[in-house]
Amino acid sequence: MNRQALLSASLSPTVSLTFKVPWVDDSGKVHVNLGYRIQFNNAIGPYKGGLRFHPSVNLSILKFLGFEQIFKNSLTTLPMGGGKGGSDFDPKGKSNAEIMRFCQSFMLELWKMIGPETDVPAGDIGVGGREIGFMYGMYKKLTREHTGVLTGKGINWGGSLIRPEATGFGAVYFAHEMLKTKNQDFKGKTVAVSGFGNVAWGAVQKVTELGGKVVTISGPDGYIYDPDGISGEKIHYMLELRSSNQDIVKPYSYEFPNAQFHQGKRPWEVKCDVALPCATQNELGKEDALTLIKNGVMCVAEGANMPSTPEAIEAFQEHKVMFAPGKAVNAGGVATSGLEMSQNSMKLNWATEEVDMRLHQIMKSIHEQCAKYGTQPDGYINYVKGANVAGFLKVANAMLDQGVL
Ligand code: NDP
Numbered sequence: 500m501n502r503q504a505l506l507s508a509s510l511s512p513t514v515s516l517t518f519k520v521p522w523v524d525d526s527g528k529v530h531v532n533l534g535y536r537i538q539f540n541n542a543i544g545p546y547k548g549g550l551r552f553h554p555s556v557n558l559s560i561l562k563f564l565g566f567e568q569i570f571k572n573s574l575t576t577l578p579m580g581g582g583k584g585g586s587d588f589d590p591k592g593k594s595n596a597e598i599m600r601f602c603q604s605f606m607l608e609l610w611k612m613i614g615p616e617t618d619v620p621a622g623d624i625g626v627g628g629r630e631i632g633f634m635y636g637m638y639k640k641l642t643r644e645h646t647g648v649l650t651g652k653g654i655n656w657g658g659s660l661i662r663p664e665a666t667g668f669g670a671v672y673f674a675h676e677m678l679k680t681k682n683q684d685f686k687g688k689t690v691a692v693s694g695f696g697n698v699a700w701g702a703v704q705k706v707t708e709l710g711g712k713v714v715t716i717s718g719p720d721g722y723i724y725d726p727d728g729i730s731g732e733k734i735h736y737m738l739e740l741r742s743s744n745q746d747i748v749k750p751y752s753y754e755f756p757n758a759q760f761h762q763g764k765r766p767w768e769v770k771c772d773v774a775l776p777c778a779t780q781n782e783l784g785k786e787d788a789l790t791l792i793k794n795g796v797m798c799v800a801e802g803a804n805m806p807s808t809p810e811a812i813e814a815f816q817e818h819k820v821m822f823a824p825g826k827a828v829n830a831g832g833v834a835t836s837g838l839e840m841s842q843n844s845m846k847l848n849w850a851t852e853e854v855d856m857r858l859h860q861i862m863k864s865i866h867e868q869c870a871k872y873g874t875q876p877d878g879y880i881n882y883v884k885g886a887n888v889a890g891f892l893k894v895a896n897a898m899l900d901q902g903v904l
Pocket of ligand 1: 666693694695696697698699717718719720747777778779780782802803804805829830832833
């Protein structure tokens with residue numbers, strides 16, 4: 500196969516399915532949403548990627564996310580192809596019963612094309628443990644099989660320990676490898692984290708364990724600066740705040756008086772050694788990058804998907820600040836989903852320490868691959884290039900080995 504043919508083959512999904520999802524709300528009114536599943540590439544393993552339930556979901560967004568997922572999954576070293584799916588259904592404000600009816604209707608169509616050796620969907624925005632449970636229940640009823648067809652399952656029925664915090668843990672393991680290239684580690688480092696969701700929580704906990712001091716967390720309305728560091732009971736408080744469905748972090752500053760809430764601001768104005776954007780896309784622009792650089796940041800690792808704008812990335816790279824993209828840094832989440840698949844097929848449950856040890860190894864290996872393909876003649880590691888090349892080569896070589904399909 501020549502290179503051009505290979506490229507065009509990898510740019511189109513194998514299957515792209517759109518289907519209707521009718522469901523009845525609590526008042527008896529019928530609604531119809533659209534459901535999607537993109538099976539993009541299975542050269543190195545079954546299709547794998549999350550389901551997103553959000554009004555912004557459409558085929559084009561899912562195709563882009565599915566394409567990126569191929570290379571993220573390839574980087575994990577585990578045998579997982581790339582896919583993505585979801586619906587324009589908005590779970591916000593819906594009752595439990597409405598969510599259940601929607602998930603069951605969604606699975607009534609999706610089950611025909613997924614399976615533990617074919618396509619293994621997971622959660623994403625709007626799809627957490629509750630939605631995975633409802634969809635899994637319907638899959639089980641239709642197939643009469645209890646298999647590892649979805650990941651992100653409950654701990655008592657096939658889920659993996661530390662999956663919720665794995666993305667944050669993995670991001671910090673990756674950043675630690677970056678620091679090691681400069682003979683540094685987290686001890687005594689000041690760290691700015693954004694967000695206060697799953698990824699941010701895991702990252703705050705792991706930085707603290709490794710001896711760093713996290714001084715910020717943030718929400719859509721502003722950020723908290725806590726000069727004493729966010730650790731111990733403060734992490735528990737942050738989790739409580741989150742589970743109470745509050746969409747701002749302000750109450751943290753009432754509970755811990757040394758902490759200040761900065762309304763409408765982002766944490767990147769705080770002086771720090773390491774920055775971990777863990778909230779959302781485009782939350783770190785060029786001006787933020789220049790402020791971080793002026794304040795002496797040495798390492799920026801993306802816990803979220805695409806939090807830095809292209810201009811911000813350019814600024815970090817121009818100033819030789821270590822910068823690594825989400826594709827590599829946050830791959831610990833899907834890697835732990837891959838570990839859940841392994842445990843399901845072996846009918847085993849690994850202990851927390853075992854999953855954590857494997858996650859740590861995987862993040863080290865992703866860093867090695869990025870350094871292998873991204874190190875420039877002057878020694879600076881271009882992690883963006885390294886992650887793209889390493890992720891692509893493995894998939895491309897597998898496609899070449901397997902012939903024109
Ligand atoms: P969560 O929804 O758990 O957390 C995101 C947090 O960031 C929420 O607290 C949210 O508040 C807050 N937030 C939203 N917008 C902003 C903003 N503009 N500024 C500051 N904070 C904001 O999501 P996750 O932690 O799971 O995911 C975070 C990012 O990481 C996303 O980009 C996701 O795609 C990516 N990711 C997640 C993985 C995982 O395993 N969880 C795996 C790989 C990537 P609110 O709820 O009020 O909007």
